Amino acid sequence: MAIKIVKDFKSEHQAELNELSFTLHMIKHSPLTILGVGIVSTLVMLAIFAPYIIPYAEDAYLSIHPERKLMPVSFEHLFGTDDMGRDLFSRSIYGTRISLQVGVVVILVAAIVGVVLGGVSGYFGGVIDEAIMRITDAFLSIPSLILALAVAATLGPGLNNAMAAIAVTWWPWYARLVRGQVLQIKQELYVEAARAMGGGKLYIIFKHIMPNSLAPIVVNASMDVGYAILTAAALSFLGLGAQPPAPEWGLMISTGRKYMPTRWWYTTFPGLMIFVSVLGFNLLGDGLRDLLDPRIRRKGRVKR
Amino acid sequence: MLVLVVLIVVTVTFVLSHVIPGDPARLYAGPHARFEQIEKARTELGLDKPLWEQYAIYWIRLFSGDLGMSIHSRRPVTEDLMDYFPATVELTTVSMTLTVIIGILLGIVSALHKDEAPDHASRLYALTGVAMPVFWLGILAQLFIGYTLGLLPISGRVDAMIELIYPTRRITGLFLVDSLITGNIPAFISALSHIILPTLTLSFATLAVVSRMMRALMLEVLDQDYIRTAKSLGLPDRLVVYKYALRNALIPVVTVIGLAFGYSLGGAFLVETVFDWPGLGRYTTDSIVTLDYPAILGVVILTSMVYVLVNLVVDVLYAYLNPRIRY
Numbered sequence: 349m350a351i352k353i354v355k356d357f358k359s360e361h362q363a364e365l366n367e368l369s370f371t372l373h374m375i376k377h378s379p380l381t382i383l384g385v386g387i388v389s390t391l392v393m394l395a396i397f398a399p400y401i402i403p404y405a406e407d408a409y410l411s412i413h414p415e416r417k418l419m420p421v422s423f424e425h426l427f428g429t430d431d432m433g434r435d436l437f438s439r440s441i442y443g444t445r446i447s448l449q450v451g452v453v454v455i456l457v458a459a460i461v462g463v464v465l466g467g468v469s470g471y472f473g474g475v476i477d478e479a480i481m482r483i484t485d486a487f488l489s490i491p492s493l494i495l496a497l498a499v500a501a502t503l504g505p506g507l508n509n510a511m512a513a514i515a516v517t518w519w520p521w522y523a524r525l526v527r528g529q530v531l532q533i534k535q536e537l538y539v540e541a542a543r544a545m546g547g548g549k550l551y552i553i554f555k556h557i558m559p560n561s562l563a564p565i566v567v568n569a570s571m572d573v574g575y576a577i578l579t580a581a582a583l584s585f586l587g588l589g590a591q592p593p594a595p596e597w598g599l600m601i602s603t604g605r606k607y608m609p610t611r612w613w614y615t616t617f618p619g620l621m622i623f624v625s626v627l628g629f630n631l632l633g634d635g636l637r638d639l640l641d642p643r644i645r646r647k648g649r650v651k652r
Numbered sequence: 653m654l655v656l657v658v659l660i661v662v663t664v665t666f667v668l669s670h671v672i673p674g675d676p677a678r679l680y681a682g683p684h685a686r687f688e689q690i691e692k693a694r695t696e697l698g699l700d701k702p703l704w705e706q707y708a709i710y711w712i713r714l715f716s717g718d719l720g721m722s723i724h725s726r727r728p729v730t731e732d733l734m735d736y737f738p739a740t741v742e743l744t745t746v747s748m749t750l751t752v753i754i755g756i757l758l759g760i761v762s763a764l765h766k767d768e769a770p771d772h773a774s775r776l777y778a779l780t781g782v783a784m785p786v787f788w789l790g791i792l793a794q795l796f797i798g799y800t801l802g803l804l805p806i807s808g809r810v811d812a813m814i815e816l817i818y819p820t821r822r823i824t825g826l827f828l829v830d831s832l833i834t835g836n837i838p839a840f841i842s843a844l845s846h847i848i849l850p851t852l853t854l855s856f857a858t859l860a861v862v863s864r865m866m867r868a869l870m871l872e873v874l875d876q877d878y879i880r881t882a883k884s885l886g887l888p889d890r891l892v893v894y895k896y897a898l899r900n901a902l903i904p905v906v907t908v909i910g911l912a913f914g915y916s917l918g919g920a921f922l923v924e925t926v927f928d929w930p931g932l933g934r935y936t937t938d939s940i941v942t943l944d945y946p947a948i949l950g951v952v953i954l955t956s957m958v959y960v961l962v963n964l965v966v967d968v969l970y971a972y973l974n975p976r977i978r979y
Contacts, residue, residue: 380779486660489963490956493918498952499664501940578785582922585787586937601788605926608791609799616795619788626783 374639381638384631391625395444402438410593418611428613431603436613439595440621446596447625450511450580451573457515459569462522469523470530471553481527484520492517496579500588507580507596510589514579518572525568529561536560563640567633574629581622597622658953662714666707666949719953720946724938729950732935737954738825739809740924740931744916746828746847747854751916752909755859756902759866764893766871774863781860786919790853790926797849805846807928814842850927854919858912865908866901873901903974910966914959 358365375381399405407413413433421428427436469480487495500513533539539556547555581598583589590596592603597618604614685693694700701709713720719729762774798806805811809827810820820831820839828847831839873879874897882892924933932951939947 482656483660486656489960490952491914491918491959493921494952494955497921497936497940498948501936501943501948502945504943505940574783578783581785582787585785585922586925586940588940598785598787601785601791605791608795612795615788615791619785619791622785622788623780623783626785627779630779630783 371639375635378635378638380631381635384628384633384635387624387628388632391444391448391628394441395448398442398445402435402441404435404438407434407438408442408595418607418614420611421613427617428611430600430614431607436600436617439600440597440617443595443597443600443618443621444625446507446590446594447577447580447622448573450507451577451625451629454511454514454518454576454580455569455572457511458518458572459522459565461515461519462524463526463565465519466523466526467530467553467557470527471534471549471557477527480523484523487517487520488524493579493582496583497586497588500583505588505591507584507590507594510580510583513583513588514576518576521572522565522568525564526561529564530557533557533560567637567640570636571630571633574626574633577629578622578626658957662710662949662953663707666710714953719950722939722947722950723944724942724947729946732947733932733950733954735825736930736932736935739929740917740920740933742826742828743847743850743854743924743929743931744913744920745826747851747858747920748909748913748916750851751855751858751862751912752905754855755862755912756866756905758859758863760870760893760898760901762863763867763870763874771867774867778860778864781857784857786853786857787922787926789856790850790923793849793853794926804849805842806849809843809846809930810839811842811846814838850923850929853926854916854923857919858915861915862908862912866905869901869904869908870897873897876900903970906966906970906973910963913962917955917959 375385394401399408402408411432411434413429416425416429416433418431419425419429419433425435425437427440430436430439465480469477495517496510496513499516500510503509503512534557539552542552542556580589581596581601584596584598585602587602590599592599600618601615604611604618607614691700699706710720717730719733721727722729722732725732758774762771765771794806797803818836818838820827820836820843821834823830823833827843828840831837831843874893879892879897882896883889920931921933921936923929924931925937928934932955936948936951938944939951
């Protein structure tokens with residue numbers, strides 16, 4: 349009995365299973381994608397379990413240990429200690445929590461705003477399209493870090509304000525991307541067919557246009573999480589993002605700079621965390637693009 | 653386009669800065685000001701008028717080149733900007749020149765050796781280049797090249813001693829140019845040694861982006877029919893690459909330069925903070941601390957105008973270089 353069910357399942361889903369094994373095959377043959385997936389999943393684990401795995405849990409926020417101030421790298425303190433005697437390894441690991449949260453929330457907000465405005469713009473066209481596109485033009489013609497800086501400065505220092513500022517500079521990219529996708533998909537035969545069969549506007553948008561324009565959004569979003577982390581760290585470094593005693597990487601670099609020539613570990617390790625995270629999301633996005641792009645998929649298949 | 657950009661920047665920042673709590677008048681009057689003094693400062697800054705009136709006044713002033721008074725330096729913002737802007741121009745220009753030249757060369761090499769060692773190396777560099785926080789890279793450069801090896805100065809534009817003994821006459825505000833045209837060799841050498849680390853730091857990420865774009869453009873051109881024709885006619889590889897492919901690949905590079913300029917401008921703000929470079933970036937960081945809205949607004953308006961202008965020039969240049977486009 350049981351064997352029969354398995355057999356049915358297998359023959360019924362042969363196409364999907366082939367797809368899946370091909371996907372796995374592609375991942376297996378791309379060491380950089382594996383590295384990206386490895387880094388990102390490690391970061392996620394660290395972010396979730398940070399309070400339980402860091403050796404000095406009380407050091408994550410405010411605690412003062414004058415007896416172990418600015419200690420160099422050792423077995424007890426893998427990344428050394430800072431000017432308040434806090435363990436920098438614990439703080440760097442805990443910082444993953446803050447940075448991942450920042451990256452994901454910022455990109456989620458930017459992507460949602462961008463998808464809605466871009467979708468409306470592309471689907472309805474006309475005056476609405478014109479208006480939305482001119483606004484994105486204006487946003488995109490200001491260097492993004494400077495715009496984020498201006499918005500963050502006017503909102504006042506603080507991590508939430510910095511996140512809002514980054515989201516403000518990021519949504520136009522998604523609006524553009526989604527609009528292009530929608531314009532292209534709108535003309536596809538299957539959309540025309542759905543319309544001819546009496547499909548309503550909402551039905552077409554949600555059933556046909558949205559799912560088909562998802563791939564590039566996902567690819568971009570996974571890369572952008574890294575860049576959002578980078579921008580947030582930059583704003584914190586300038587004093588506009590996270591405020592002490594938060595264990596935010598950019599902020600740690602900014603305070604560590606005061607102890608620079610001799611206490612090299614103070615700035616080096618938090619920076620390394622930023623670098624590795626951005627790299628991880630970048631590789632993940634790169635890998636996803638290759639996996640989700642049907643043209644590259646087909647090419648890979650022929651090669652095989 | 654320029655008008656629209658300025659309109660949006662001004663409106664967005666103006667509205668935000670006046671809706672958010674925080675009292676610039678109190679800051680302007682100082683920490684121990686009495687109530688009457690704060691009120692006086694408020695009238696002086698025009699903050700007691702209704703919001704729409706302040707907005708209108710801001711626009712009228714903007715048209716006459718008046719960006720208001722800076723709260724922390726107590727000077728007109730326009731004057732401040734004129735003092736700080738040349739340093740930023742110097743830094744971004746030197747860095748962009750370096751980026752474009754090396755980026756194009758790197759792009760060509762990796763396109764010609766696609767999927768070989770040089771290409772892999774440049775891909776690896778591109779991946780690390782964009783992931784590296786520019787302010788961290790600057791600090792690492794200071795640590796290893798500045799402190800450990802003691803090769804180059806790590807902050808400022810020119811040596812204080814040199815500036816005392818051989819003062820540079822300000823003509824353009826660009827130290828490299830000023831010292832050179834006045835024949836002030838010691839100052840020139842000092843300025844040059846000071847600009848190397850900030851420039852390299854600033855170029856690191858931009859170079860990664862430019863070289864990758866150049867590679868893609870070059871590969872696209874190498875795939876064209878006319879290249880195949882040239883090859884099949886038996887023309888030497890060198891001629892095909894440098895005469896037919898490179899010329900056509902270079903046209904879109906102009907656009908890349910426009911984009912890269914935006915990265916550089918943003919990055920310059922961070923690099924200036926790290927290397928204590930007295931440009932717009934450092935001026936902005938100082939303004940942030942004091943909630944100096946006129947100053948911040950001034951910087952944003954200036955930089956976005958410069959950026960839009962550069963891209964306008966790029967568009968015109970593109971049309972000029974590319975005979976297939978004629979407006």
